[in-house]
Amino acid sequence: MSGPAPVRIRVPATSANLGPAFDSAGLALALHDEVEVCVADGYHVEVEGIGAAELPRDESHLVVRAFQAACDDLGWLPPGLQLRARNAIPQGRGLGSSAAAVVAGVLAAWALCPAVTGIDEERVLALADVIEGHPDNVAACLLGGLTLSWSGEDGARATSLAVDPRVTPVVCVPSTTLSTHVARALLPPTVPHGDAAFNAGRAALLVHALTAAPELLLPATEDRLHQDQRGPHMPATAALVGDLRDAGHAAVVSGAGPSVLVLGAEPGHAPLVHTVVPEGWQVLDLPVDTGGARVRHGAAHENGAVSS
Numbered sequence: 647m648s649g650p651a652p653v654r655i656r657v658p659a660t661s662a663n664l665g666p667a668f669d670s671a672g673l674a675l676a677l678h679d680e681v682e683v684c685v686a687d688g689y690h691v692e693v694e695g696i697g698a699a700e701l702p703r704d705e706s707h708l709v710v711r712a713f714q715a716a717c718d719d720l721g722w723l724p725p726g727l728q729l730r731a732r733n734a735i736p737q738g739r740g741l742g743s744s745a746a747a748v749v750a751g752v753l754a755a756w757a758l759c760p761a762v763t764g765i766d767e768e769r770v771l772a773l774a775d776v777i778e779g780h781p782d783n784v785a786a787c788l789l790g791g792l793t794l795s796w797s798g799e800d801g802a803r804a805t806s807l808a809v810d811p812r813v814t815p816v817v818c819v820p821s822t823t824l825s826t827h828v829a830r831a832l833l834p835p836t837v838p839h840g841d842a843a844f845n846a847g848r849a850a851l852l853v854h855a856l857t858a859a860p861e862l863l864l865p866a867t868e869d870r871l872h873q874d875q876r877g878p879h880m881p882a883t884a885a886l887v888g889d890l891r892d893a894g895h896a897a898v899v900s901g902a903g904p905s906v907l908v909l910g911a912e913p914g915h916a917p918l919v920h921t922v923v924p925e926g927w928q929v930l931d932l933p934v935d936t937g938g939a940r941v942r943h944g945a946a947h948e949n950g951a952v953s954s
Contacts, residue, residue: 651684651943651944652682652683652684652944653682653683653684653754653757653758653941653942653943653944654680654681654682654941654942655680655681655682655683655750655753655754655757655939655940655941655942656678656679656680656939656940656942657678657679657680657681657746657747657749657750657753657787657939657940658674658675658676658677658678658742658746658786658787658790658935658938658939659674659675659676659677659678659679659734659735659736659741659742659743659746659932659935660672660673660674660675660741660742660745660746660782660783660786660787660901661673661675661740661741661742661786661815661817661900661901661905661907662740662742662782662783662786662900662901663782663869663872663898663899663900663901664852664856664867664898664907664909665848665852665866665867665868665869665873665896665898666844666845666848666849666852666866666867666868666869666870666871667794667845667849667852668845668869668871668872669780669781669782670782670794670795670796670849671782671792671793671794671795671849671852671853672742672782672783672785672786672787672792672793672795673786673791673792673793673809673815673856673907673934674786674787674789674790674791674793674934674935674936674938675741675815675817675932675933675934675935676932676933676934676935677734677735677741677930677932678734678735678935679695679731679732679733679734679735679743679746679747679750680731680732680734681709681729681730681731681732681750681754682729682730683713683727683728683729683730683754683757683758684727684728684758685724685725685726685727685728685758686725686726686727686728687725687726688725688726689704689705689710689726689727689728689729690726690727690728690729691703691704691707691709691710691729691731692729692730692731693707693731693733694730694731694732694733695731695732695733695734696733696734696735696736696737697733697737697743698733701731701733707729707731707747708744708747708748708751709729709731709747709748709750709751709754710727710729710751711751711777712747712748712749712750712751712752712754712755712774712777713727713729713751713752713754713755714751714755715751715752715773715776715777716751716752716754716755716756716770716773717755717759719755719769719773720755720756720759720761720762721761722755722759722760722761724758724759727754729754731750736819736905736928737823738823738824738825739819739820739823739824739900739903739904739905740824740826740899740900740901740902740903740904740905741817741819741900741901741905742783742786742787742901744778744783744826745774745778745783745784745786745787746787748774748777748778748784749770749774749784749787749788749939750939752770752773752774752777753765753770753939753941756770757941757943765941767788767789768803770788771784771785771788771801771802771803771804772800772801772802774788774802775795775797775801775802776801781795781796781797781802781803781804782795783901784802785802785804785806786938787938787939788804788938788939789804789805789806789938790806790934790935790936790937790938790939791806791807791808791809791934791935791936791938792806792807792808792809792853792856792857792934793805793806793807794807794853806938807853807856807857808857808936809856809857809934809936810856810857810858810859810860812860812911812912812913813856813860813863813909813910813911813934814909814910814911814912814913814915814916814931814933815907815908815909815910815931815932815933815934816907816908816910816915816916816919816929816930816931816932817900817905817906817907817908817929817930817932818886818905818906818907818908818919818923818927818928818929818930819905819927819928819929819930820882820883820904820905820926820927820928821926821927822880822882822904823904824879824880824902824903824904825902826901826902828879830902832875832876832879833871833872833875833876834875837870837871841870841871842871844868844870845869845870845871848865848866848867848868848869851865851866852866852867854866855867856909860909860910860911861911863896863909863910863911864891864894864895864896866896867896867897867898867909869898872899873887873898873899876899876902876903880899880903880904882904882924883899883903883904883905883906884899886906886922886923886924886927887899887906889922890906890908890919890922890923893918893922895908895910895915895918895919895922896908896909896910896911897909916931
């Protein structure tokens with residue numbers, strides 16, 4: 647085996663949309679996948695943890711595909727990659743598992759490429775957006791905290807905001823899965839102007855609620871653009887969101903579902919959420935991940951995505 651020393655990358659789970667901010671907001675959560683990568687002769691993949699029995703062990707693995715795309719973008723042709731993945735993020739449940747894999751793969755290329763001395767977050771985000779198809783999850787995974795993302799002529803852009811420390815996320819994970827591709831196909835091609843205006847107002851309020859006024863989270867998480875439209879295809883999720891909101895909890899569909907994200911403003915709200923959630927769901931108390939993706943070179947001190 648030749649090339650740079652192994653690199654370890656840790657990427658957080660994410661929840662996107664957050665109710666009204668469809669495709670434009672994401673929240674990083676303290677549940678992580680970890681990968682260890684090094685340049686190798688050919689491609690070798692090991693997988694532990696969630697998805698170990700289903701995920702591929704060859705170049706079709708999403709981390710490897712993202713790595714190869716980033717290598718092409720960098721103009722670097724390594725002989726191969728050895729990848730060891732340890733997964734903790736539930737897959738196919740609206741918690742950004744594919745975004746985490748994409749970000750890990752792109753960062754792996756930047757961290758291993760001998761021609762670069764640091765990591766350009768803007769280029770990483772732009773390529774991750776192209777691979778993933780939308781920037782909300784990859785932005786939160788890369789940057790951490792609450793992220794607002796948008797796309798322009800120069801590609802995807804994002805900014806990260808600090809979340810009010812009183813906000814305590816809880817995630818309810820069902821045993822069922824839902825493909826993001828399928829979930830997107832359920833949305834109508836047009837929406838009424840009134841619904842668009844409603845969501846614009848709620849999305850603006852959501853930023854204020856998450857960063858400074860969590861007591862406003864219940865009204866700030868109201869949505870008319872995507873949750874009801876997908877509800878008939880994940881009835882258990884729709885019912886749980888309704889039950890939690892009726893009980894006063896700011897519950898939303900996490901990403902495309904079927905998990906549910908609950909954004910609480912009081913320290914004691916998590917046990918109350920548990921009392922509403924039916925059997926068969928896993929309930930996770932997950933703090934906000936404030937740092938986003940982490941890259942560690944060998945025994946060096948752990949830094950943010952911009953490697954030293």
